[in-house]
Amino acid sequence: MPVNSTVQSETDRSIDGEGLPINELFYSLQGEGELAGVPSVFVRTSGCNLRCWFCDSYHTSWEPSHTQMRLDEIVDEVESYEQANHVVLTGGEPLIHEDAVTLLERLDERGYHTTVETNGTIYRDAPIDLASISPKLASSTPTAEKDPKGDGEWADRHESRRLDIEALAELVDTYESQLKFVVTDEEDIPEIESIVEKVRDAAWTTVRDSDVLLMPEGMTRDDLDERRNEVAELAIEHGYRYTPRLHVDLWNDAPGT
Numbered sequence: 001m002p003v004n005s006t007v008q009s010e011t012d013r014s015i016d017g018e019g020l021p022i023n024e025l026f027y028s029l030q031g032e033g034e035l036a037g038v039p040s041v042f043v044r045t046s047g048c049n050l051r052c053w054f055c056d057s058y059h060t061s062w063e064p065s066h067t068q069m070r071l072d073e074i075v076d077e078v079e080s081y082e083q084a085n086h087v088v089l090t091g092g093e094p095l096i097h098e099d100a101v102t103l104l105e106r107l108d109e110r111g112y113h114t115t116v117e118t119n120g121t122i123y124r125d126a127p128i129d130l131a132s133i134s135p136k137l138a139s140s141t142p143t144a145e146k147d148p149k150g151d152g153e154w155a156d157r158h159e160s161r162r163l164d165i166e167a168l169a170e171l172v173d174t175y176e177s178q179l180k181f182v183v184t185d186e187e188d189i190p191e192i193e194s195i196v197e198k199v200r201d202a203a204w205t206t207v208r209d210s211d212v213l214l215m216p217e218g219m220t221r222d223d224l225d226e227r228r229n230e231v232a233e234l235a236i237e238h239g240y241r242y243t244p245r246l247h248v249d250l251w252n253d254a255p256g257t
Helices: 071-080 099-109 155-161 165-174 186-202 221-238 246-251
Strands: 019-029 039-045 067-070 086-090 113-118 130-133 177-183 212-216
Touching: 019 071, 019 099, 019 246, 039 071, 067 071, 071 099, 086 099, 099 113, 130 165, 165 177, 165 186, 177 186, 177 221, 186 212, 186 221, 212 221, 221 246
Parallel strands: 039 086, 086 113, 113 130, 130 177, 177 212
Antiparallel strands: 019 039, 019 067
16 A cells, blocks of 8 residues: 555644645555656645546645645655655645745755646746646536535636646646546547647647547546546547556555555
8 A cells, every 4th residue: 555644634734934735745656647657755735726526636625634844844754755766746736836846946956756747727937857737628617516515616717717728838848748638528529639739839849649648537446447448449549648547446545545
């Protein structure tokens, strides 16, 4: 099983100086994208500017929970997992926090390879080795029928914020990147194709079909069982890459994975 720190269960505390709200900090395998299977330390920040109804880190978005950690505490915890030289900064949306840049700078100074998992609505200048960008589709919008809280209060805000082609293009132009789309079914494909073309038009970097990853929506093994084959077939049909959700296949929906 992955190794999880106790930060999620600690009470929140104020800190002086640089720091981040940390929901989880754990050692596991990267479950998604081109580095799937790589032993990694995950630093999961709390807080997000969007509200996907299917968010698999509910307590970083819909009901944020965290402890406030100083950056030197975070780095010390990362360094305690001596087997890993890959760090995944994730969320929530980690790039809403200015101190995420300082953390990435400190990790870079120590020789870590860093992946930042982002929804692509925010650009920051930071030492990022891989930008794992997950643009949100219309199917992610928390309508009243799908809203975990049942009121649809976030639907308009989410819909108006979920795509920023300029930010997407800047991320693609600056960093080695992958565009990772959460797919519910084949009805998502036209929108994926439209977003990819818009990014290609806005960016000077070539966005190859192999840079586009399709990932089945699902927070449990049963959810994935319903979709993985269909999404894999869609990837084959359209020339995109398929990415698993390895952590779900291995540990289902356990926290700290």
